[in-house]
Amino acid sequence: MTSRGKRFGAPHDGASRPTADKSERGIPEATVARLPVYLRALVTLSDRGIATCSSEELATAAGVNSAKLRKDLSYLGSYGTRGVGYDVEYLRYQIAREIGVTQDWPVVIVGIGNLGHALANYSGFSSRGFRIAALLDADPGRQGEVVGDLPILAFDRIEELVAEHGVAIGVIATPAPAAQAVCDRLVAAGITSILNFAPTVLAVPEGVDVRKVDLSIELQILAYHEQRKAGLLDRIDPGLPDTTPAMPGKTTTAKAVG
Amino acid sequence: MTSRGKRFGAPHDGASRPTADKSERGIPEATVARLPVYLRALVTLSDRGIATCSSEELATAAGVNSAKLRKDLSYLGSYGTRGVGYDVEYLRYQIAREIGVTQDWPVVIVGIGNLGHALANYSGFSSRGFRIAALLDADPGRQGEVVGDLPILAFDRIEELVAEHGVAIGVIATPAPAAQAVCDRLVAAGITSILNFAPTVLAVPEGVDVRKVDLSIELQILAYHEQRKAGLLDRIDPGLPDTTPAMPGKTTTAKAVG
DNA sequence: AAGTGTGAAAGCATTCACAGCG
DNA sequence: CGCTGTGAATGCTTTCACACTT
Incomplete structure (x- = not known):
């Protein structure tokens, strides 16, 4: 992609x-x-x-x-x-x-919450061609904490780090609302490849590559096929609650999940 | 996929x-x-x-x-x-x-390490059509710990949980070496959709869907394109260390990353 | 023999461009 | 008039099957 x-x-x-x-x-x-x-x-x-x-x-x-x-x-x-x-x-x-x-590519991880911690502790980086150059978070409350050998630094230092370590790849592990702003700043700092874990579509200028990893999307794709399998059984053994329960016509406000 | x-x-x-x-x-x-x-x-x-x-x-x-x-x-x-x-x-x-x-699909998460913790604490499940039915881990040292409202249970209880909650979807967040065995057990217990975070190819019988999420693969795809971008610059401004450093002929044992 | 490398065929996915409907 | 829905055209990906090499 x-x-x-x-x-x-x-x-x-x-x-x-x-x-x-x-x-x-x-x-x-x-x-x-x-x-x-x-x-x-x-x-x-x-x-x-x-x-x-x-x-x-x-x-x-x-x-x-x-x-x-x-x-x-x-x-x-x-x-x-x-x-x-x-x-x-x-x-x-x-x-x-x-x-x-x-050789190893230096990578910065932005957003050291639950997921960021998991990524920072992931041991597979070095054996697969990557090295964590820095962990960044905008929350001062998290800065200074050491996660997997590296201290969490202020997000403000991104430009400095990109310049110093020649970082080309950034990982976004922030909440969705912060992702676009973080992305813009990464791109402005010179990063040209982004791996996005936030459940948002990122807009980037030409020449910047974005890949995304989205738990909900993967699960929903599985759910689609799972539903289909169940549906096949239903046709053999009917009598289960079936399609279209609520949501009658347009403009109604039934609770559709998202 | x-x-x-x-x-x-x-x-x-x-x-x-x-x-x-x-x-x-x-x-x-x-x-x-x-x-x-x-x-x-x-x-x-x-x-x-x-x-x-x-x-x-x-x-x-x-x-x-x-x-x-x-x-x-x-x-x-x-x-x-x-x-x-x-x-x-x-x-x-x-x-x-x-x-x-x-409606919500019940999901079990197996392997509550760093990543499992992050997944267990992810708040987006319920609003997107999923509900964590149980957290499982084979390590007795982790069992009993409460993560995001749910206790970590023994992996042995998988059959019971699948039967009781009608779980169809399982998430594997174990280390790679354990993943296939966990997968086999999930399938035997009746799970027919699997989201695999372990960096391994899973073999499953027909009728079981597997999707995978792999950090290293995503980063490597980015690295490929990044290298290409750098290569374009090299051709304009040459003089940088270029291709094929070590690894001369076949059978040699140069250190290739993986 | 055994198994790679590859044109050619078949199958999907995306894009185009416009008929048709509200 | 504007915008959806969709055949037709284009482009990509996968599969086939076999010539070719070791």
Whole structure:
């Protein structure tokens, strides 16, 4: 999804970016979104001491089918050996390089509430190409507290931190009402990639990428399918309370959830 | 993305499910994934006291373009008025009903570590169609602790809880190594929708939907694009350390990140 | 043999552009 | 007149199937 070149980042849409040239490094967005999954699968295989794997094995470990995997890898180059498969370490390195995580990216986390704490304590950052450069919060009551080795700093210091550490990626873990203002300030400070945990659509200028993680949205998508499964049962075994209870015509004010 | 009918849930893939019949409620998966976003936008408009909106306005609030919004809504029915727009409350109700969140779904959260705590304290559940039925953890040291009104219970009680509360949706917030075993037990207990926060691919039987939320994957996707932006600058202003530092030929053991 | 890499085909999703309705 | 709803066109993604390499 990444919304470079668009004012709003849509959710999970594999919107293609304005490709400079199809031949020149044109990796499809859908493929880019899977490369991290392949990378993790390779790390798992590597940890198990497996030196070589077929597209079938790697695909299984990554939860995709092998045709898709091979097509995806083909955009990176020819890193396999016909008749044999892939060298786990070699492919792992190539994908890490393609993604750009052979070195660590410094990241700032803004909003150190419940979620921010959890993120700050997450141990997987360093092994996956990231390093927390700073924890920021606008609430003076939280500043100074140490969370997972790092002190919470005043949000005001964002410009300084971006300049000093070369931070390009920011994580927003604030309440929804604060998110847009925080986002604007991050962008003004020079941050060009944002991971948004606040349940809000962020508006950003062209050239800034936004991805979002939204618990409620994920649950609601599950609920939709769950309802459908239940509905199938209902048709076999009817007699349960069914559709359209309240909310008669338009303009009524029935309590719809949101 | 939901992987009903597939053994593995792929990440962010809009994999279509085995449609029973195209005419009979065939809402595309990409549309389903956006309905929650529209719902949230409508709630925001509603809170602002706005009674009516055009597709253009709603699309802006939801971060998509109006053609896509109208096409999406057309799968639900004709809930707008030509020349006028949409009644905010009415459309809100219709979308909530379509998603299935006019009543609350009971949800269990498994693994009450840092992230589990954050999820348990998240206040948005009830207003968005969900209710935490129980918090579970396998660690006796955590059991009994009260988090956001609810006590942490032994994971062993899952079957009992599913039966008693009719829980269909489970959230996995355990460490990665525990996730598959927890998942298997949830499925055995009767849960058919899973939201997975553990950085692992889960294998589930047909009929069980899995969605995943993965911080590292999101950050790595951002890193990929960020690297590309930096690369463009490099070509204008060269002289920076560039590609392919270590990792010469295959079989080498350079330290690739994962 | 075994398994990768890849054109070509099929399937989805998005966008266009406008008929049709209030 | 304005704006929705929607076929048709376009573009992307996935799948197929097999030539080709080791």
